[in-house]
Amino acid sequence: MIRELTLPLARDEAASLRAGDLVTLTGPVYTARDAAHKRLIALMEEGKELPLPLLNQTLYYVGPSPAPPGLPIGSAGPTTSYRMDSYTPALLDAGLVGMIGKGARSPAVVEAMIRNRAVYFGAIGGAAALLARSIQSAEVIAFPDLGTEAIRLLTLSRFPAIVLIDSLGSSLYKTGPAQYRSEEL
């Protein structure tokens, strides 16, 4: 069964999701990857205003390919999330409720997720042309000089995702492979 979620995600709803849940996401998300994270954290440390709201918002770790004429965005699959790990706890503590990416997260990120009842979704890496079809609009809202790494506001429409790590700290990367493992370790 696939659960259809609407963004921005209410915190109680985020907390009700469980690792392994198949979902679709509809609504606004903000893109950010390595360079944008670095700048956001620098702004926070200087006490300056951020170019996007964080409270109950969701970040998508993606560096899309350029949009050809007639399409809102190019291919847009997730990038590997661990590169954002050192920045993520501060963003969660500042109100972020959801993240979309691929790959495992650090213990510090998982602790911050538990503390803030947040959720980490996975999009399927490499399904990028298909995922682009679930993005209705894209608009650069900050750091345009970063090109593909600029912060964009995307509007998702039934974007397919999976709950990878839930607000209790349970990870599909642990439970999933364990269930299908048949080797002796």
Added chain:
Amino acid sequence: MRELPVSAVRDAVRRLFLDINRKIGPDVEAAMRSALEKEISPAARYALTQLTDNYAAAEETGLPLCQDTGMAICFLTVGQDVHFTGGDLNEAVQQGVREAYEEGYFRKSIVEDPLFERKNTGDNCPAVLHLSMEPGESVRLMGIAKGFGSENMSRIFMLPPAAGEEGVLNAIVIAVREAGPNPCPPIVVGVGIGGDFEIAPLLAKRATARPLGVHHPDPRYAALEQTALDRINRTGIGAAGIGGLTTALWVSAEYAPTHIAGMPVAVCICCHASRHGEIAI
């Protein structure tokens, strides 16, 4: 002596990268569809369904299969009786890549200085060019668009000769297990055994471009490939790393002579978006 204008190389490079970034090879597509058929994990089925639907989405929209259209890697094998005319061969290869990535609306993912500024070069150049020679008048181009989600998970092990077959198998499984979900499984694994510190990875990289389903001609290496594949698929990592039956689509091994004191083993990991192609120029 055959005269060949470098513009022919440029055009071949351009065509090849436009093609491989948009259309997956029939061997990979067949392997992915058979992985979906066999799969019993609902989450992995969800992933594999999207990945196989992605082929049609790319074809219908003209978008690249993956937003990471990779670093462009060119293996150019040149007959020694060929004379290139009309300019610089290396520059022709770079221009072919530049044109493909611009025309295809592909992402430019190359930075100039790897350590300090990391400033994007803006045209996906420089491409990596490996030149080699052979007798005759033919020119063959093999190109790989390599994403770094999987390239980052590739490894080299300088094993002692006594590590033997078991040592090689362990090295492969360790690399795959530590990579986990990061290289976008189901992966294609290239293994380079022997040579030296630079030959082993080169063999491994080339091995990822061998057609899936084709084993090494030496039955001992073919058996090694099969054992490695079985072991990898028993890890349970599965599609997207979320648990499932297919972690790797294929393992290809290549070997080269090495020193009496060593056995380098390189494991080159390629994602399911294994984009490569070959053309004669």
